[in-house]
Every structure is written in structure tokens, then in C-alpha cells.
Amino acid sequence: MADAHAKMTQATPQEFIISVLAGLFAPLLAIVLVVMLILGIQAKHLPDTSSEAAQKAILERIKPVATLAAVDANAPKVEKSGQAVFDAVCTTCHTPGALGAPKYGNKGDWGSRISQGYDTLIKHAIEGIRQMPPRGGDGDLSDTEVARAVAYMADAAGAKFKAPEAAAPAAPAAAAATAAKPDPAKGKAVYEASCAACHATGVAGAPKMGDKAAWGPRVSQGYATLYDHALHGIRGMPAKGGNAALSEADLADAVGFLMTQGGGKL
Ligand code: HEC
Ligand code: HEC
Known part of the structure; x- marks a missing residue:
């Protein structure tokens, strides 16, 4: 009885080595397989850059960046119209009324806000108020651009604000x-x-x-x-x-x- 028990728990040296190797090998094999799988997937998803069409597509994709880099940093910034700013930034919240934003074109939403006056609305749009982020979250917008977008939205809801025109051209050098x-x-x-x-x-x-x-x-x-x-x-x-x-x-x-x-x- 004692003999049989010893046989069951004590492995021979060969059996011991095999079980250790198997214990190390199985996870290793699994890792290798997973890595191969991932590499295989990536290889399939990497675009084929060899064909002419693919290279053209890449050039097309990087072009806007290259064009931007060539823009003269000293050139006066062309300020966007109220509609352009709205379409690019404000629409995200002010079209669906997200976060409680007054909806574009909705007189009920805008009436009491408009009665605060254009200057106050501009101030709130520039500085932010409650859930309304400063400059609608786009820090690159100038005061003029924000003011134009405010007029664009408020006027669509019955206000008659006069958006600021383009600033006078800079004085000569x-x-x-x-x-x-x-x-x-x-x-x-x-x-x-x-x-x-x-x-x-x-x-x-x-x-x-x-x-x-x-x-x-x-x-x-x-x-x-x-x-x-x-x-x-x-x-x-x-x-x-x-x-x-x-x-x-x-x-x-x-x-x-x-x-x-x-x-x-x-
Ligand atoms: C992330 C969402 C979001 C974006 C983007 C956003 N707004 Fe708003 N806006 C709000 C919310 C919410 C309110 C209502 C805030 C309140 O009164 O509690 C609001 C209110 C306003 C008001 C009224 C402020 C007042 O005093 O009643 C103006 C004006 C305004 N936004 C202008 C803009 C302009 C201009 C842009 C784009 C440049 C813009 N918003 C982009 C969420 C946004
Ligand atoms: C230490 C020597 C030195 C002194 C002093 C000096 N210059 Fe010059 N200047 C030069 C050199 C060298 C050039 C050529 C620079 C080049 O184009 O490589 C030059 C070029 C110029 C040019 C042409 C710039 C161009 O765009 O082609 C003007 C204008 C000029 N100097 C004006 C003056 C005036 C005015 C004074 C006195 C107030 C003066 N320089 C004193 C060395 C000097």
C-alpha cells in the first residue's frame, strides 16, 4: 500500500523533466501563436504602398499638411465667417441642443438669451458659461470669429445683431x-x-x-x-x-x- 502510494506521487527523473518542459512549453507556444496571429492581421491591414495608385493616394493624403507648412506665417489670418465657424465648431452642440445648448434657429431657446444683448452673448461665448466651453472649445478662434458665429446663431433665432466686419488691413511695414x-x-x-x-x-x-x-x-x-x-x-x-x-x-x-x-x- 505504502509502495503503491509512493509510485503514484514520486515521478521518475524522466517523467519529471518531461512535465517541466511541457509546463514551460505550452504557454510559450501559445504566446508565439498569438504573436504570429497579430503580425498576420497587421500585415493584411498594412496598405500596399507598391502600386502607383496607392502611392498617389498617399501623396494625396499628406498634401494638405505639406500645403499648410508652406503658408506664410506672417500672412494676415483670414477670419472665418459666422456660418463657417458655426459649421466647424458650434453645430456639434447647437444643432442637436446637446448639453442643454440653445438650438440653432429655435426662437424659444434663444429669446431670453438674445435679450441679454450682443456684447453679453459674445462675452459668454468667448469665456464660456456653465456647459458652454470657452470659444466652443476651439481656442484658435479669434474674438471676431466667435462674435460672428454668435450673430449667425442669434440672428437665425430672430436677433438683428451686426457681426463685426473684417479688420482694416494691417498698416504697411x-x-x-x-x-x-x-x-x-x-x-x-x-x-x-x-x-x-x-x-x-x-x-x-x-x-x-x-x-x-x-x-x-x-x-x-x-x-x-x-x-x-x-x-x-x-x-x-x-x-x-x-x-x-x-x-x-x-x-x-x-x-x-x-x-x-x-x-x-x-
Ligand atoms: C460642447 C458643446 C458646445 C459647443 C461646441 C458650443 N456651445 Fe455654445 N452653448 C453650449 C451650452 C450647453 C450652452 C448653454 C449654457 C447655459 O446657459 O447653461 C451654450 C450657450 C451658448 C450661448 C448663449 C450664452 C448665454 O449667455 O445665454 C452662446 C452665445 C453660445 N453658446 C455660442 C456658441 C458659439 C459661438 C459656439 C461655436 C464657436 C458654441 N457656442 C459652441 C454648448 C456648446
Ligand atoms: C564694419 C564694416 C561696415 C560698416 C561700419 C558699415 N557697413 Fe554697411 N555693409 C558692410 C558689408 C560687409 C556689407 C555687405 C553685406 C553683404 O551683403 O554680405 C554692407 C552692406 C550694406 C548695405 C547693403 C545691404 C543690402 O541689402 O545689400 C547697406 C545699405 C549698408 N551696408 C549701409 C551701411 C550704413 C548706412 C552704414 C553706416 C551707418 C554702414 N553700412 C556701415 C559693412 C559695413
């Missing part, structure tokens, strides 16, 4: 404005004091005073650009010719002098 009237006659003295050190001899590649060949292509950039380069420096040309104390008016006169001596016209 400051450099051109400051440097409006250089006086080359006065510029000669400034030149001799602050610019001649380089521009008389052509040190470091400076275009020589009066050398029309050297100044020709520079002059063709226009006075405002030349002044800007003299003010801020460009390559070997230090800002204000290295004389920080020089006034902008004096600098303008000196640029005017160099420019006219170089064959340019102001």
Missing part, C-alpha cells in the same frame, strides 16, 4: 514708415563718421561708396529693404554699421546717401 524721408545730403556726414570705415574701401566685402556695379543689385531691392538691412545688419554688415548710438533718422539719411551715390533713386 514699419521699416518703410520710419524711413519715409531720408535726406542724402545730410547722410554724407553720417556716412563719413559711421560707414566710411568699411564702405570707402570695401572692407569685408562691403559695397564701395559710389561703385554703381557693386550697388546695382542692392539698390534694386528698394530703399525700404536696404534700410532694414542697415538697421538690423546683414552678413558682414553690422546693425547700424556697428554704431548703436546712431539715430534711425541719421541711419536713414546715410542709407539714402549710399543708395543715391550707388546709382539708386529714392
Whole structure:
């Protein structure tokens, strides 16, 4: 009896090794199978990029990003109309009336809100109020865009708000404005004091005073650009010719002098 019991519980060394290997192997095999399954699924879902059509499709897909990157960051932002803002942002809640938002075109929903006045509604739309997120959740919207969307919605519910028009175009470049009237006659003295050190001899590649060949292509950039380069420096040309104390008016006169001596016209 004791013998039989011992046989049942005590495995031989071979049996022991086999059971250990089986114990390790089964989960390992399962993991390998699962990994192979996932890789197989992914391989099927990866788009085939070899065909011309597929590559065209990819180019088409990345195009908007590439176009955006080329947009001039300094170009004035074109502000969207009230309807465009509504369609892009506000409609999510204000069409179905989600979260208790006053529904677009519903006079009952909007009546008491409209009576608060346009300015208050704009303020609430910009800052947010209760469940209404600031700027409808789109922080990129300008105040003008939000105000237009408010008018678009409120007017559809009976208000007669006048949405703000496009802002007046930005003033022309400051450099051109400051440097409006250089006086080359006065510029000669400034030149001799602050610019001649380089521009008389052509040190470091400076275009020589009066050398029309050297100044020709520079002059063709226009006075405002030349002044800007003299003010801020460009390559070997230090800002204000290295004389920080020089006034902008004096600098303008000196640029005017160099420019006219170089064959340019102001
Ligand atoms: C996430 C949902 C949501 C979005 C998106 C949203 N709104 Fe609202 N809006 C609400 C809710 C909810 C209210 C009601 C808030 C309250 O009075 O409790 C509301 C109320 C308003 C009011 C009335 C405020 C008042 O004083 O009565 C204005 C105006 C408004 N929204 C403008 C906008 C504009 C403009 C946009 C798009 C730029 C926009 N909303 C986008 C949810 C939203
Ligand atoms: C330390 C030497 C130095 C001094 C001093 C100096 N310049 Fe220049 N300047 C240069 C050099 C070098 C260039 C050529 C830069 C280039 O285009 O690579 C240059 C170019 C310019 C240009 C042409 C810029 C362009 O866009 O082509 C103007 C205008 C100019 N200098 C104005 C002045 C005036 C005005 C002063 C005096 C207030 C002055 N510079 C003093 C070295 C000098």
C-alpha cells in the first residue's frame, strides 16, 4: 500500500523533466501563436504602398499638411465667417441642443438669451458659461470669429445683431514708415563718421561708396529693404554699421546717401 502510494506521487527523473518542459512549453507556444496571429492581421491591414495608385493616394493624403507648412506665417489670418465657424465648431452642440445648448434657429431657446444683448452673448461665448466651453472649445478662434458665429446663431433665432466686419488691413511695414524721408545730403556726414570705415574701401566685402556695379543689385531691392538691412545688419554688415548710438533718422539719411551715390533713386 505504502509502495503503491509512493509510485503514484514520486515521478521518475524522466517523467519529471518531461512535465517541466511541457509546463514551460505550452504557454510559450501559445504566446508565439498569438504573436504570429497579430503580425498576420497587421500585415493584411498594412496598405500596399507598391502600386502607383496607392502611392498617389498617399501623396494625396499628406498634401494638405505639406500645403499648410508652406503658408506664410506672417500672412494676415483670414477670419472665418459666422456660418463657417458655426459649421466647424458650434453645430456639434447647437444643432442637436446637446448639453442643454440653445438650438440653432429655435426662437424659444434663444429669446431670453438674445435679450441679454450682443456684447453679453459674445462675452459668454468667448469665456464660456456653465456647459458652454470657452470659444466652443476651439481656442484658435479669434474674438471676431466667435462674435460672428454668435450673430449667425442669434440672428437665425430672430436677433438683428451686426457681426463685426473684417479688420482694416494691417498698416504697411514699419521699416518703410520710419524711413519715409531720408535726406542724402545730410547722410554724407553720417556716412563719413559711421560707414566710411568699411564702405570707402570695401572692407569685408562691403559695397564701395559710389561703385554703381557693386550697388546695382542692392539698390534694386528698394530703399525700404536696404534700410532694414542697415538697421538690423546683414552678413558682414553690422546693425547700424556697428554704431548703436546712431539715430534711425541719421541711419536713414546715410542709407539714402549710399543708395543715391550707388546709382539708386529714392
Ligand atoms: C460642447 C458643446 C458646445 C459647443 C461646441 C458650443 N456651445 Fe455654445 N452653448 C453650449 C451650452 C450647453 C450652452 C448653454 C449654457 C447655459 O446657459 O447653461 C451654450 C450657450 C451658448 C450661448 C448663449 C450664452 C448665454 O449667455 O445665454 C452662446 C452665445 C453660445 N453658446 C455660442 C456658441 C458659439 C459661438 C459656439 C461655436 C464657436 C458654441 N457656442 C459652441 C454648448 C456648446
Ligand atoms: C564694419 C564694416 C561696415 C560698416 C561700419 C558699415 N557697413 Fe554697411 N555693409 C558692410 C558689408 C560687409 C556689407 C555687405 C553685406 C553683404 O551683403 O554680405 C554692407 C552692406 C550694406 C548695405 C547693403 C545691404 C543690402 O541689402 O545689400 C547697406 C545699405 C549698408 N551696408 C549701409 C551701411 C550704413 C548706412 C552704414 C553706416 C551707418 C554702414 N553700412 C556701415 C559693412 C559695413
